[in-house]
Amino acid sequence: MKTITLAQGNGGEENRQLISELFFRHLKNDILQKAEDAAVVEDGTLAMTTDSFTVSPIFFAGGDIGKLSVCGTCNDLAMMAARPCYLTLSVVLEEGFETRKLEKIVRSIKKELLENGAKVVAGDTKVVPKGSVDQIFITTTGLGEVTVPGISASNVQKGDVIVVSRDIGRHGAAIFAAREGIELESAITSDCASLWPMVEKVIETGVVPHAMRDATRGGVAAVLNEWAEASGVCIEVDEGEIPVSETVAGICELLGFEPTALANEGTFLLAVRPEEAEKVVEILRSFPGNEAAVQIGEVTDSYLQKVILRSAWGTKRFMDLPTGELLPRIC
Amino acid sequence: MSLQLKDLYDKFRDPATIKALAKLIGEEAKKLERPINVMEVCGGHTHTIMKYGLKQLLPESIEFIHGPGCPVCIMPKERIDHAYILAQQPDVILVTLGDMIKVPGSKGSLQDARSKGADVRFVYSPLDALKIAVENPDKTVIFFAIGFETTTPMTAALMDQAIERGLKNLLFHINHVTVPEVMKELIDSRDVHVDSYNNRIDAFIGPSHVSVIAGAKIYEPFPRAYHRPVVVSGFEPVDVMEGVLMLVKQFSEKRCELEVQYRRSVTYEGNLKAQAMINKYFEKRGLFKWRGLGNIPDSALKLRDEYAKFDAEKRYADILPKEEIEDHKLCICGDILRGMAKPTECQVFSTACKPSSPLGSCMVSSEGACAAYYKYGGVM
Secondary structure, eight states: OOOOOGGGGSSSHHHHHHIIIIIIHHHOOTTGGGOOSSEEETTTTEEEEEEEEOOSSSEETTEEHHHHHHHHHHHHHHTTTEEEEEEEEEEEEETTOOHHHHHHHHHHHHHHHHHHTOEEEEEEEEEEOTTSSSSEEEEEEEEEEESSTTOOGGGOOTTOEEEESSOOOHHHHHHHHHHHTOOOSSOOOOOOOOOHHHHHHHHHTTOOOSEEEEOOTTHHHHHHHHHHHHHTOEEEEEGGGSOOOHHHHHHHHHHTOOGGGSOOSSOEEEEEOHHHHHHHHHHHHTSTTOTTOEEEEEEESSSTTOEEEEOTTSOEEEOOOOOSSOOOOOO | OOOOHHHHHGGGGOHHHHHHHHHHHHHHHTTOSSOEEEEEEEHHHHHHHHHTTGGGGSOTTEEEEEEEEOTTTTOOHHHHHHHHHHHTSTTEEEEEEGGGGGOOOSSOOHHHHHHTTOEEEEESSTTHHHHHHHHOTTSEEEEEEEESTTTHHHHHHHHHHHHHTTOSSEEEEEEEBOHHHHHHHHHSOOOTTSOOOTTTOOEEEEEHHHHHHHOGGGGTHHHHHSOOOEEEEOSSHHHHHHHHHHHHHHHHTTOOOEEESOTTTOOSSOOHHHHHHHHHHEEEEEEEEETTTEEEEEEEEEEOGGGGGGBHHHHTTTTSOOSOOOOOTTOOHHHHHTTSSOGGGSTTBTTTBBTTBOSSGGGTSTTOHHHHHHHHTTOO
């Protein structure tokens, strides 16, 4: 009897297989099959998305499940250049959950809604017996107004350059460190943040990115691979250019992870025309926390549907989709 | 100023040094009378070579053969079945390291057992099992111990602590294996069904972390009795490149010696305290079956008889099967582990066998040769 494994929720290869072989197979339609961050509906004027949030611990350095549940959904809208407008909020609580903690989470939600200029217009609350869920699960659905049409994972074009908005892997590293009780000399905080203010600024200057995507589960590696596949292009990246903080690099060294496979919650990638790259980087760097924004590579046609990582000593290799659960190496 | 981890590895990934070593190897290789096949015994080296694209920097006259040094890859199905069965016993928590939970046995992997309700946990360090045992006094915690010389001292330390604290609910299923015996097996195969590997392996790169514990001395017989030079190397790209240079030089200068590249922590004798701790709790197992390699004498450890009460293999002897299990017919992990074939020569590589749905263990482990080829291979 086949059963669901944790690896199938990793945002990588197994997760993709589950989605395509089960959900897409039964529920497919023109909009769903585009597999964008948010679905563009109503003649391209509205974008819609939904996400469920389960995270352990629920309060972590740099955020909490409340902030995450607003950022995650609003960021998916922002990646389609859609201004977040309305959210629904569905909360499943475990019996015994402290009301004080719930209030803290709701305050955090309120704060992050303000960042996005969005509001919660409908909601639902369920309480289940102890042990049925891990403390609290939150589902948010978002509706946004599309400001620039045509942005798509399948619209990455040869000659485009790839820009990353900040140093990568912070959310994954922070959650790992908190969950596993890894004591670090320098604290690591999640990058959890709302991206709409940055996207709005980019678009206001007249730049029209060909594609944008926030690098959540599966990390930067998953986004680049999805783009390469959906757009039928090759993406070549300079390993040495990818910004990684020393703490994240240290955690990866210790546990044998690749920073490009770690999750982010406030970091996104853009594919833009080469002449727009400098302007985009400058705008991103003007936002606090995003000083490391940088161009990391470009789009070519050398190995279609593949991502190539170039080393500083002149060798090349493929950067694949992360697979399996993130597990530390043995020796 | 405090020391950052980065400071420790940065110079061992320095592009200028790597390029300079590549140039030196190229010059030295021109003096070779024939191409040489270097076996990197450890999967960690395979990954360094693939991840950093080092093969692309070397002349064609130097070929790498991937060896059997991955604790997950060499675990036969029957041992994984032991873990699977133990995990399903009532009130048992099965604890193991990293990738082990993904390897398929004949009944499934530990990951499958977990999705069916078994309490399977992976830990970073064997000592984490101690905490689990203390926090769950009503459960039996079984540590499924795996690994080469590198991880054995930690299992011994766990045993030491368990005894000191008087823990009654922590048991061990020991699968520790040793490097020199399998290397000898590769040269001296007694298996009549397999071609002699004798002529393929010209030299070995020995894993530094094994020798940090066991000393460089464990490789002494290879240059002396088997006429195969050994260089004990670290895992950073500069280490591997320097190790290769040292080997090539031995050939061009017609030497055959045991040398240590990783002089920053490897001594001839190794860590004597760790060796004493291992000897206190473990003794050689007469025979141990290695996946794809068959039964190899004295190549693994077991708990000494005086610690039988901690031995899960003995405590659960009635329910643990003893018969051997064949591997998947299409999987050539055995040939890959023996250095007889490359992952890409396997007909199911990256088709029926992928990291997400592995047929063989070499595709499972992050140190397996197939996983390295799948993840990093293929370009240029």
